[in-house]
Amino acid sequence: GCRLIAEGADIIDIGGESTRPGAAVVPAEEEQSRVLPVIKALAALGTPLSIDTRNAATMAAAVAAGAHIINDVSALSYDPASLATAAKLGAPVILMHALADPRTMQQNPTYDDVTLDTYDYLSARIAAAVAAGVPRAQLIIDPGIGFGKTVAHNLTLMRELSLFHGLGQPLLLGASRKSFIAKVTDADDIADRLPGSLSAALAGQRQGAQILRVHDVAATKRAL
Numbered sequence: 001g002c003r004l005i006a007e008g009a010d011i012i013d014i015g016g017e018s019t020r021p022g023a024a025v026v027p028a029e030e031e032q033s034r035v036l037p038v039i040k041a042l043a044a045l046g047t048p049l050s051i052d053t054r055n056a057a058t059m060a061a062a063v064a065a066g067a068h069i070i071n072d073v074s075a076l077s078y079d080p081a082s083l084a085t086a087a088k089l090g091a092p093v094i095l096m097h098a099l100a101d102p103r104t105m106q107q108n109p110t111y112d113d114v115t116l117d118t119y120d121y122l123s124a125r126i127a128a129a130v131a132a133g134v135p136r137a138q139l140i141i142d143p144g145i146g147f148g149k150t151v152a153h154n155l156t157l158m159r160e161l162s163l164f165h166g167l168g169q170p171l172l173l174g175a176s177r178k179s180f181i182a183k184v185t186d187a188d189d190i191a192d193r194l195p196g197s198l199s200a201a202l203a204g205q206r207q208g209a210q211i212l213r214v215h216d217v218a219a220t221k222r223a224l
Contacts, residue, residue: 001042007217011069014038014062015052019073019098019147021106021179028055032062039065050094056081063089069140073098073147075125076132087133094140094172095125099148106148114153115160118143123167140170140211145200146178154180158200162207174213175200176220198223 001012016034017026031053039049043066050069051062056079059070068091075095076082086093097118099109111117122141130136143157143164154175164171175181181196182188194216201212201220214220 001038002045004217005042005045005047008221009047009217011048011050011211012042013050013052013071013213014042014067015071016058017053019052019054021146028057031055031058036061036065039067042066054078054082056085059085060089063091068092069094072096073144075122076129077125083128083132083134086129090138092138092140093129093134094142095122095129096142096172096174097121097144097147109148109150109153111153114149114156115163118157119164119167122164126167126169136169140172141167142172142174142213145173145175146180149180151180151183154178155184158203161204161209165208170210171208172211172213173200173204173209175204176212176214176216194219 004012014035016031035051039062042049048068049066050071051059051067052071053059054072054074070086070091071094072082073096075097076086076093126139129139141164145154145157161173176197177190177193181193181200185196187193187196197214197216198220201214202223204212205224212220
């Protein structure tokens, strides 16, 4: 976290449960044991922190520990208490699209139209969050590159990313090091995905994405 801040990160995203394809569920207690010490340690440095979690209890504990933003890959749908918790906490919320659970999301993902289906889902989750008491001005959207999408789906979303501005919320793109980059650029080794990650970041920036979630902060800032 300190290294990323030194490289120029505007926000540090902290998560204690992997949501990569096939990942197992992590109990909320174990998740909190992983993230809360990190949040407390980084909070004093002044850089905004986001908590990457699907669990309402972790959201509340993380904000109490110093996190500023909630980043939920289920768009506040996984935990029945998430909507009310987010409204009570008053923190900005990132609503991401994912097709099903991480354990099963890559098992033959199917859409009528990946961009429009994702758009409609995010529109519905915005409405649900606002109805629960989260101010619309506090909501950020993420089309969820790699979450229940084939390579073709991901490339279509990247190409049509600007459509999501129609939802009227800040747009986050998280494409860094995703597996579709490996498929397109023949870079199975994570270390070889930097050029593709930078290309994806620049593509997002050209289409007006306000936030880029990346691993290689210094390189991305230089590219931008």
